[in-house]
Amino acid sequence: MPERDMKIKITELYIYPIKSLRPISVRSAQLRREGLRHDRRFMLLRAEADGRYTNIQVSRFPECALFAQALDGCGHVVVTYQGEEENEEKGAPRLRVPLDPAAEDLQRNGAVDVLLFGSAARAFRVGDECDAWFSARLGYRAVLVYIGDNRRPVLAHAPPSSSLSSSSGSKGLSLFSYAASFLPSYLYQQQGRGTQEDGGEEGLAFNEAAPFLLTSRASLRDVEGRMMPNGEAVDMIKFRPNIVVDQIPSSSSSSSSSSDGIEVLGAWDEDFWGEIAIGDPAAAAQRHRHRLALTANCARCVSIDIDYATGRRTDVVLKRLMRDRRVDAGSKWSPIFGRYAFLLPSSAGGGSSSSNEEQGDTLSTTAAAAADVAVGDEVEVTKRLSERDVWAWPT
Known part of the structure; x- marks a missing residue:
């Protein structure tokens, strides 16, 4: 069978209007500065x-x-x-x-x-x-x-101001950006309020450490492989993400992965994602793609062992991940699955810096207040980290 072009795409979107209850799966959603619309209010x-x-x-x-x-x-x-x-x-x-x-x-x-x-x-x-x-x-x-229009302050890991104007083609963070990502947010941002008309407010609703949580199906497949010999399925909702990505053939609208194409998304690749762009760069209507800064790892607790059929805790998934997924020096006792993210100013074009120069694309000077995304939207990793982030939220 001939190889097919593989793309990373959004395969699932979830919102949790009431925090900690079961999620709502949606086909499309609006990214707002405080999170997906209606999420954890x-x-x-x-x-x-x-x-x-x-x-x-x-x-x-x-x-x-x-x-x-x-x-x-x-x-x-x-x-x-x-x-x-x-x-x-x-x-x-x-x-x-x-x-x-x-x-x-x-x-x-x-x-x-x-x-x-x-x-x-x-x-x-x-x-x-x-x-x-x-x-x-x-x-x-x-x-x-x-919570209404009130917001909780982001205490760490908000994207530093330098990243708002950095080239989307840069590889890794500068020393200043790396250090600034650990500074408490009160040093460079104020807790604010906004209106529905401006697309959202600064700060957090009842999401914990960032407006968005991104996970990948490739990493979930690795987790399921650890459930052997029975090969038990693990439901993604245990990890309570907002955005789920996977690699799928570009010619297919199926949300399942295919093995007959070149792999573009391996298990735990997202550990090293610093920034992504959402939207088809070739589509004129989506020329200004939506950008998310991925600034911190999500450390896991016993919540991933909840049985959603019985409302009781088991003791399976967390133990399997403890073996080799304690990869964040700032949260050394907890395994990592997923990345916290923030909405960045809109980007024209995207892709590598060289392709931006050829197309004459530049970053918008106006911060994105809101952005519509949908299952099937293409995701491009526009900034990679040379080392994993280190958790620095104050305790």
């Missing part, structure tokens, strides 16, 4: 007896995996609990939460200070109806909060 908290709140995250509360969410197309996220039918004691089997709650309702319900991953913001209670619905199913008092 809500979060559940457990109300403690002493009046404090505990963040409900799937790593500590695996029962979150039993809640599914979907968009209804009418401005709501619809939440269901696995296997539940009509139950008078627990109320309606579905909860409809407005994606943009009314400001007057939020003001009436009150605010809650949230500290997530060491980064703080004020959130707003969505309302008693939501709290009661979740509490009835979780078995303890839970509160649903919404």
